[in-house]
Amino acid sequence: MKIAVCIKRVPDSETRVKTAADGKSLDDAGVKFILNPYDEFAVEEALQRKEKAGAGEVVVLALGGPAGQETIRTALAMGADRGILLQTDAVPPDAFVTAQAIAAELKAGGPWDLVFFGKMAIDDYNGAVGPMVAELLDLPCVTAVSHLAIEGATVTADREIEGAVEVVRCALPAVLTTDKGINEPRYPALKGIMAAKKKPLDVKAVALAAGVIEVLEMTPPPARKEGKIVGEGATAVPELVRLLREEAKVL
Amino acid sequence: MAPKYHGVDFYAIDSLLSEEERAVRDTVRTWVDGELMPVIGDAYLEGKFPKHLIPGMAELGLFGANLPEEYGCAGLNNVAYGLIMQELERGDSGVRSFASVQGALVMYPIYAFGSDDQKRTWLPQMASGKAIGCFGLTEPDHGSNPAGMITVARETKDGWVLNGAKMWITNGSTAHVAVVWAKTGAPDDSGSIRGFLVPTDTRGFSAKDQKGKLSLRASDTSELVLQDVHLPKDAILPKSGGLKSPLMCLTQARYGISWGALGAAMACYDEAVSYAKNRVMFGKPIGGFQLQQARLAEMLTEITKAQLLVLQLGRLKDQGSMTPQQVSLAKRNNVSMATDVARETRRLLGANGILAEYQAMRHLANLESVYTYEGTHDVHTLVLGQEITGISAFE
Numbered sequence: 001m002k003i004a005v006c007i008k009r010v011p012d013s014e015t016r017v018k019t020a021a022d023g024k025s026l027d028d029a030g031v032k033f034i035l036n037p038y039d040e041f042a043v044e045e046a047l048q049r050k051e052k053a054g055a056g057e058v059v060v061l062a063l064g065g066p067a068g069q070e071t072i073r074t075a076l077a078m079g080a081d082r083g084i085l086l087q088t089d090a091v092p093p094d095a096f097v098t099a100q101a102i103a104a105e106l107k108a109g110g111p112w113d114l115v116f117f118g119k120m121a122i123d124d125y126n127g128a129v130g131p132m133v134a135e136l137l138d139l140p141c142v143t144a145v146s147h148l149a150i151e152g153a154t155v156t157a158d159r160e161i162e163g164a165v166e167v168v169r170c171a172l173p174a175v176l177t178t179d180k181g182i183n184e185p186r187y188p189a190l191k192g193i194m195a196a197k198k199k200p201l202d203v204k205a206v207a208l209a210a211g212v213i214e215v216l217e218m219t220p221p222p223a224r225k226e227g228k229i230v231g232e233g234a235t236a237v238p239e240l241v242r243l244l245r246e247e248a249k250v251l
Numbered sequence: 252m253a254p255k256y257h258g259v260d261f262y263a264i265d266s267l268l269s270e271e272e273r274a275v276r277d278t279v280r281t282w283v284d285g286e287l288m289p290v291i292g293d294a295y296l297e298g299k300f301p302k303h304l305i306p307g308m309a310e311l312g313l314f315g316a317n318l319p320e321e322y323g324c325a326g327l328n329n330v331a332y333g334l335i336m337q338e339l340e341r342g343d344s345g346v347r348s349f350a351s352v353q354g355a356l357v358m359y360p361i362y363a364f365g366s367d368d369q370k371r372t373w374l375p376q377m378a379s380g381k382a383i384g385c386f387g388l389t390e391p392d393h394g395s396n397p398a399g400m401i402t403v404a405r406e407t408k409d410g411w412v413l414n415g416a417k418m419w420i421t422n423g424s425t426a427h428v429a430v431v432w433a434k435t436g437a438p439d440d441s442g443s444i445r446g447f448l449v450p451t452d453t454r455g456f457s458a459k460d461q462k463g464k465l466s467l468r469a470s471d472t473s474e475l476v477l478q479d480v481h482l483p484k485d486a487i488l489p490k491s492g493g494l495k496s497p498l499m500c501l502t503q504a505r506y507g508i509s510w511g512a513l514g515a516a517m518a519c520y521d522e523a524v525s526y527a528k529n530r531v532m533f534g535k536p537i538g539g540f541q542l543q544q545a546r547l548a549e550m551l552t553e554i555t556k557a558q559l560l561v562l563q564l565g566r567l568k569d570q571g572s573m574t575p576q577q578v579s580l581a582k583r584n585n586v587s588m589a590t591d592v593a594r595e596t597r598r599l600l601g602a603n604g605i606l607a608e609y610q611a612m613r614h615l616a617n618l619e620s621v622y623t624y625e626g627t628h629d630v631h632t633l634v635l636g637q638e639i640t641g642i643s644a645f646e
Contacts, residue, residue, distance in 0.1 A: 077278075187281060191320070197271065
């Protein structure tokens with residue numbers, strides 16, 4: 001089973017990010033970067049599928065600056081076989097530009113039985129590259145997969161949608177994007193970390209197409225207003241209810 | 252739920268670590284967050300080592316991680332190994348002790364003094380957590396002075412017979428194999444001390460847990476009794492010779508302890524900062540008061556110094572030029588520092604600081620043992636005194 005996993009390097013969700021001086025991007029200084037958590041599910045799922053099949057290859061693909069190599073090595077440490085970094089100055093704001101570059105690489109390196117993505121990156125929340133790549137490769141796509149069963153060349157996938165679980169079916173090869181719940185990603189073992197150094201990692205400089213989307217500005221959300229203490233104890237309740245009704249208008 | 256732990260890095264010490272070293276540290280940190288932190292409070296109260304964690308620790312490769320890959324170990328450098336100890340003890344000194352004993356006190360002597368057969372038999376099993384080890388050097392009446400040990404090994408026609416008792420043995424009751432140090436010569440001949448591999452199901456060997464500990468409660472500490480324990484000839488560690496051999500093991504373990512204690516201090520500091528920012532008294536967070544700020548500033552300063560100390564110690568170890576005296580300095584400084592940080596955190600937390608729900612008092616109680624084991628603080632002081640003056644205060 002030949003499987004591609006497309007991953008992204010993102011700021012740790014626990015890091016407090018700041019916008020850069022240009023007002024349009026994040027300031028990288030002092031920010032810890034991690035493998036996008038949804039992509040961790042994708043890597044784990046690919047590894048499990050390969051292990052189940054008993055043979056095959058898991059190839060990890062990322063697009064972005066040189067530091068992406070470190071993120072790829074995290075996936076290699078988990079057990080992926082080799083990595084490819086499509087090196088660019090930065091991740092373009094236009095998801096379609098990213099999708100084109102990834103699709104071109106996948107086309108050249110294919111055919112694939114499965115292509116995994118995380119359902120979205122936790123930095124830009126786009127969730128767009130996976131489906132776009134599927135379209136460019138003319139493959140079926142199921143997004144936000146929370147449970148996966150593969151029988152022969154048939155994929156049955158659960159998607160947790162509002163108030164229900166949707167069960168969908170498609171044929172292999174397919175592009176799947178993974179959601180929380182699909183698996184429990186393994187810890188990269190120390191031997192895996194050592195082995196990752198010796199696994200092939202191709203760095204390919206790519207020229208990106210011009211995009212049609214431009215970031216105008218990036219501003220932090222407004223600071224939360226300070227709360228108000230109405231009073232203490234039972235005597236404050238009537239006033240609290242009045243304020244909730246008349247000022248906050250939530251009752 | 253406690254806020255996520257971030258570590259402490261005021262001096263961009265991360266930039267002095269390789270990508271691989273950081274990856275090792277991060278993977279152990281994530282494991283500690285996910286597997287150890289949720290259970291350690293209860294394990295401590297119950298007074299039990301969380302045994303169910305052993306397979307996970309083995310799978311990660313935490314046992315003997317700085318030993319070569321050919322024996323099933325991770326083959327890491329010593330800085331990465333130190334970072335593992337730091338992260339484990341961020342969780343709990345008892346859990347770090349388990350890994351220290353397994354790796355530095357049992358796997359290391361088998362690796363350094365064992366025959367090829369012994370290495371091939373034991374190291375892969377121990378790396379995979381299928382075999383657990385313990386290290387028997389200290390005796391009821393011989394702690395700081397191991398040269399005085401009374402455990403003896405008499406050579407017979409077809410092997411050895413061991414008699415004696417060992418005390419304060421971490422993992423003693425869990426172990427499948429014990430590295431036991433015994434005199435093969437006259438009672439005053441510390442040069443005759445040799446190491447023996449004793450399978451714990453050998454007749455005459457017994458281990459009993461020591462009860463009533465108020466420290467390292469999430470770690471098994473046992474008393475070993477050896478009564479006419481018959482061993483085959485090949486039970487001896489062939490390359491061991493004299494007191495120097497067990498002391499070499501202790502140098503390995505103490506190296507890890509200097510990193511480990513730092514981890515406990517970092518855990519406490521993290522807790523102290525978070526508490527100081529959130530606990531409101533007299534209308535503002537207690538972190539806004541000068542007394543608490545002084546506490547925090549002192550902790551951060553000492554932790555940062557200790558971080559640089561062990562990092563350089565690790566680089567020296569990787570170069571092969573580290574001395575036991577340098578390890579004494581680091582163990583002495585970092586454990587004492589960590590004990591102070593834990594105590595100050597306990598105090599900063601006020602009444603909450605005595606609860607198992609918080610970490611500080613557990614670390615503080617643990618560190619009192621760490622202060623005493625593997626060469627007491629005082630003994631390391633004298634080791635340094637001897638190194639400085641050339642005059643031994645022991646003799």
